[in-house]
Amino acid sequence: MSEEKTWAAPTASDPIDADVRVPGSKSITNRAFVLAALSSGETLVREPLDSRDARLMLGALDVLGAPSTETPDGVRVRPMTDGHGQTRVTLGNAGTVARFTPPLAALGSRTVHFDGDPAIRRRPVAPLLHALRTLGADIDDGGRGAVPFTVRGHGGLEGGFVELDSSASSQFLSALLLSAPAFARGVTVRLKGKTPSEPHIAMTLDMLRRFGAAPERDGSEFHVPPATLALDTYTVEPDLSSAAPFVVAPLLAGGRIRVAGWPAETTQPGDWLRSLVRELGGEAVLDDEGLTVTGDGTVRGAVLDLHAVGELTPVVAALLCFADGPSEIRGVAHLRGHETDRLAALATELTALGGDVTETEDGLRIRPTPLRGGVFHTYDDHRLVMAGAVLALRVPGIVVENPATVGKTYPGFVTDWERVLHVA
Ligand SMILES: O=C(O)C1=C[C@@H](OP(=O)(O)O)[C@@H](O)[C@H](O)C1
Numbered sequence: 001m002s003e004e005k006t007w008a009a010p011t012a013s014d015p016i017d018a019d020v021r022v023p024g025s026k027s028i029t030n031r032a033f034v035l036a037a038l039s040s041g042e043t044l045v046r047e048p049l050d051s052r053d054a055r056l057m058l059g060a061l062d063v064l065g066a067p068s069t070e071t072p073d074g075v076r077v078r079p080m081t082d083g084h085g086q087t088r089v090t091l092g093n094a095g096t097v098a099r100f101t102p103p104l105a106a107l108g109s110r111t112v113h114f115d116g117d118p119a120i121r122r123r124p125v126a127p128l129l130h131a132l133r134t135l136g137a138d139i140d141d142g143g144r145g146a147v148p149f150t151v152r153g154h155g156g157l158e159g160g161f162v163e164l165d166s167s168a169s170s171q172f173l174s175a176l177l178l179s180a181p182a183f184a185r186g187v188t189v190r191l192k193g194k195t196p197s198e199p200h201i202a203m204t205l206d207m208l209r210r211f212g213a214a215p216e217r218d219g220s221e222f223h224v225p226p227a228t229l230a231l232d233t234y235t236v237e238p239d240l241s242s243a244a245p246f247v248v249a250p251l252l253a254g255g256r257i258r259v260a261g262w263p264a265e266t267t268q269p270g271d272w273l274r275s276l277v278r279e280l281g282g283e284a285v286l287d288d289e290g291l292t293v294t295g296d297g298t299v300r301g302a303v304l305d306l307h308a309v310g311e312l313t314p315v316v317a318a319l320l321c322f323a324d325g326p327s328e329i330r331g332v333a334h335l336r337g338h339e340t341d342r343l344a345a346l347a348t349e350l351t352a353l354g355g356d357v358t359e360t361e362d363g364l365r366i367r368p369t370p371l372r373g374g375v376f377h378t379y380d381d382h383r384l385v386m387a388g389a390v391l392a393l394r395v396p397g398i399v400v401e402n403p404a405t406v407g408k409t410y411p412g413f414v415t416d417w418e419r420v421l422h423v424a
Pocket residue numbers: 026027028095096168169170171174196197200310311334
């Protein structure tokens with residue numbers, strides 16, 4: 001991770017011609033760790049992400065009674081065992097840790113305090129805490145409905161039927177489903193309203209099945225019966241959302257890039273980038289070697305609904321600043337509750353560099369204008385570092401503030417980006 005407080009992100013002086021391999025998926029890694037902790041035997045998680053969020057998840061599981069060991073083959077996670085007394089889970093600003101681990105605490109007998117960065121205290125969690133209480137959990141949040149809160153474990157969770165509003169974050173639903181096989185009666189969740197990030201729900205269901213559970217879905221109703229989970233080995237795919245800045249680079253700089261190891265089939269939202277590239281005028285070819293993207297340095301303007309793939313918004317917004325016409329991003333009001341208020345941050349930072357970017361009720365309106373160099377503030381948000389890098393491809397003099405914050409999901413990002421642009 002860079003020790004610099006700012007990063008003079010490189011401009012593309014030539015068309016890109018590079019291969020890149022991005023680290024493991026945050027979403028898959030942290031699900032695999034949770035499911036491994038809930039399993040009856042040890043699980044080897046191969047090619048996991050090693051980043052702040054992944055380490056926070058392992059730290060949380062450790063204090064909850066599921067220790068892990070790093071080996072040359074990957075991370076070995078041991079099954080969770082019960083304990084007593086008080087303990088503390090550190091959340092950082094990891095949504096997956098804040099949402100996926102409280103149900104685990106309710107399954108044990110410890111009293112577990114959850115807290116993290118100031119930013120995580122502002123992120124939504126109340127509907128999940130409410131649902132967990134309905135399912136039998138004892139949670140003290142001081143009436144705030146937010147981090148910090150305390151889960152007092154009483155040795156198990158009854159489970160059963162619950163209604164859930166998961167419109168602020170799909171992670172509420174994933175959290176209940178992931179732990180449900182260990183609830184005495186499993187869980188039946190009926191969704192009120194629409195959840196964002198549908199691919200992440202599909203990911204949760206798919207991974208539950210791989211670990212031996214039998215989740216069912218009927219529209220907005222989900223059922224997970226009790227089950228004993230077990231899986232010897234789980235291999236994590238590369239993170240296709242971390243690949244986003246590399247995938248879009250040829251559209252801005254021209255040339256080609258190959259992202260190695262792009263899966264032929266996946267539940268990751270980043271797979272949508274293939275159709276985005278084509279819609280905006282580039283080419284994307286998937287074969288055994290990975291995904292090869294070519295572009296000629298032009299980008300078409302577009303109206304895009306990113307409700308299902310919200311985490312891609314910062315990079316896509318940066319890209320659309322260089323389109324041949326106006327664009328709009330819709331369906332992402334929930335990004336106001338992400339690492340930072342991403343809609344406000346993007347509108348503020350892009351406008352400060354000369355852009356014409358305005359917030360709408362559920363997204364951003366982007367009218368391409370010439371941009372100038374300057375400081376791009378990143379609000380402790382890894383994906384804003386990636387957005388700043390994308391902008392700099394075409395705008396000399398962009399200085400990205402606090403690049404190290406990208407270590408939430410991609411500690412080697414700056415090094416890999418500079419190598420791709422031949423400045424390393
Ligand atoms: O389940 C997951 O792993 C995630 C779900 C999404 O959260 P939201 O539904 O809160 O956007 C996504 O944005 C986040 O990066 C990871």
